[in-house]
Amino acid sequence: MDKELVERLLPGLKHDVNYYENLYSKRTLDENAIVTRYAPSPTGFVHLGNLFQLYIARKMALQTKGILYLRIEDTDQERLVENGIVKIIEAVKQFGFTFDEGPINEKEEVGKYGPYIQSKRKEIYQTYAKDLLLKGLAYPDFTTKEEVDAIRKEQELSKRRIGYYGKWARSRFLSEEQIKANLDAKKPFIIRLKNQGDFNRKITVVDAIKGKLTFPEDDIDQVLIKNDGLPTYHFAHVIDDHLMHTTHVIRGDEWLSSLPIHLNLFKTLNFEPPIYAHISPLSKKEGNSIRKLSKRKDPELAVSYYHEMGIPNQTVMLYLATIANSNFEEWYLAHENENIDNFILSFNKVGTTPALFDMEKLLNLSKNILSNITALELYEQTLTWAKKYDAANALILEKNKDIAIKTLDIERNTPKKRKDFAMYSEVMPNIYYMFDELFIPQNYEWQKITSLKEIKNILDTYITKYYNENDNEEEWFNKIKNMTEALGYASNMKEYKNNPLKYKGNVADVSTVIRVALTTKSKTPNLYDIMQILGKEKIEKRFKSVK
């Protein structure tokens, strides 16, 4: 196309494509280093799917001594959210993710391949569009959206393939005079690719995750530059990943069907395409059908859900690692004391089918994590969580720090660790009765022995004749056994099982009475430890409260 006319279409560009080609020189990295990016829209919202993708990208860059950079895809000016960039960076940081290059807030950035915010790269995209225009590989299109809709309807009716291509791409045939006339009339326009592809030809790509894929060649005259002068995703993606020397594009597989578009653009621009790795979406089973996790319907997709429930970030990351590579879990179980960063992630072991999100599995991982930290750590993490989401309990935890830590420490430093908690929100409901402020002497969960008279009898006998707070655990249990015999219950479980009719009950039934009297609960951690923490005074008081 005529140079002057091109200048009228895209005026005021200071540089040509060679300038940018030279400006963003090749990266000096190891041969196998993976350069990849996290490229969200600045909506400020981060969900599990984003995190999943980010995990894979970060891991790959790390283990090849490559680069992970952040690029903000804000070419849709209608979807901007205030402070979106900072929100994203902060949300992701909570899960331990940082970037080697990219924006650090709305104004500043680090790295030599910027700007990393697409809206600031307008000139660059336009320069490449201009180049295509000059080469006759692009053209202005003055067709209105309504007219494009009409074309689609016509194609639908006549059952033809839908899209702006071939003879349907009317503006492709505009003469320079017609273009000038439209410009004189100040008609708005967009710039489209003059596609050289042929739908009847096939292209094959090897995706790092999905393997070999075959598509028809793209022949749609894709929009390159929109009405507002900003590029479409497709065009921006190709320019950016070329100029930023991305080696691997890791993204959701909803992009799979636009892969021919991107490959075609790389070819038209004479760029070497990156390696693509398309990740299957996190999904969920609803009835008999499987669907992608959705922001609207599934609260567990939002990262904030985990924070509110008090599920540690570490759990979320561990879960994502287990679904990223199925051999991770085995590795993890075999290398308990190793940093999980030592695991080598590989693209070809990433699942090709949608991973069904399994909350139960995630909670199980969480139980393991929370059972392996110290009581102090658990106390502090729970307190931090409670301060934000459960203020009343936070006060009680702070006031009773000593009791709380001792209680959380029960059966923690033993080979047979308890796995009581999957989330911080479960801590207080499980141990509240240890705090006088929360202990209410009602709704006792009596089990086998329910007669108040017998209960009182057991408690009185125990406290007056048997209990001694200085006993060690063995002495303590022997005394319970002695009392059990004296009151006509079996102290030996095996014997009881052989002759259940000989006894009123067994030592477990008697212990349960003491347990319930002290906590109102039938399920608690080790009773001896609980009694040690409560102390004689409280034990007597609680026994008396039983009515």
Next chain:
RNA sequence: GGCCCGUUGGUGAAGUGGUUGAACACACAUGCCUUUCACGCAUGCAUUCAUGGGUUCAAAUCCCGUACGGGUCACCA
């Protein structure tokens, strides 16, 4: 409707033509251990890899058809 991808147990899955009588983990069930619960341990849980056909001495693994599921067809990313 066009194009593309997929389909192994309740779940995530291992598996790429022959020690697979289908690994491992979660869930579930039963039993043992135990002062309760939990933990732990033991055992059980797909005569079969959506389905029909084909190739082969041999197929979950290769080929074709069918069914079902998913993705995508914007001046959104």
